[in-house]
Amino acid sequence: MKLIIGNKNYSSWSLRGWLAAKQSGVSFEEITVPMFGEAWDELKSNDGGTQPSHGKVPILWDEEAVVWDSLAILEYLADKVGRDRFWPKDPVARGMARSMVAEMHSSYQALRSEC
Ligand SMILES: N[C@@H](CCC(=O)N[C@@H](CS)C(=O)NCC(=O)O)C(=O)O
Structure with a gap:
């Protein structure tokens, strides 16, 4: 498995x-x-296929599977190794965790850009 990332x-x-x-x-x-x-611009335009989607990181390669979004990566890995490693077992806590992740993933774009 190979993970392509930028500066953490x-x-x-x-x-x-x-x-x-x-x-x-x-x-x-x-x-x-x-x-x-x-x-970075050079790499994105001339990357030999490491950037399959939109020129953004992270990207996970696992054999023939390529996954290019952080939440999709988490879900892919949850399928691979067991969802209990990632999400709370309790359904109430799991619902809250999913809400928090979804909100973070879909929102705050302006705030993130500003920061
Ligand atoms: N929805 C994507 C967002 C990925 C994303 O925006 N990555 C930024 C990391 S700072 C990036 O690669 N930006 C480079 C660019 O836009 O040129 C995810 O969750 O992975």
Whole structure:
């Protein structure tokens, strides 16, 4: 398994994918790409197929599977190793956890851009 990420300090999306991969317990190769600036633009336009979707990180490769969104990565890994590693067992807590994740994933774009 191979995870392509940016700088974990500046890319919370990358951190989310990395945390999911760590939490899965599956060993993986971590590939950090330089983000932003000319090198990043060059990599995105000339990447040899590591950026399948939209030129963003994180991206998880697992054999023939490629998953390019942090929440999709978490769900892919939950399917792979067991959902109890990722989500609370209690249905009430699980509902709250899913709500928090969905809200974070779909919202706060302006705040994130500002920060
Ligand atoms: N919805 C995606 C968002 C990914 C995303 O926006 N990644 C940023 C990380 S800072 C990125 O790669 N930005 C680079 C760019 O837009 O050129 C996810 O959850 O993985």
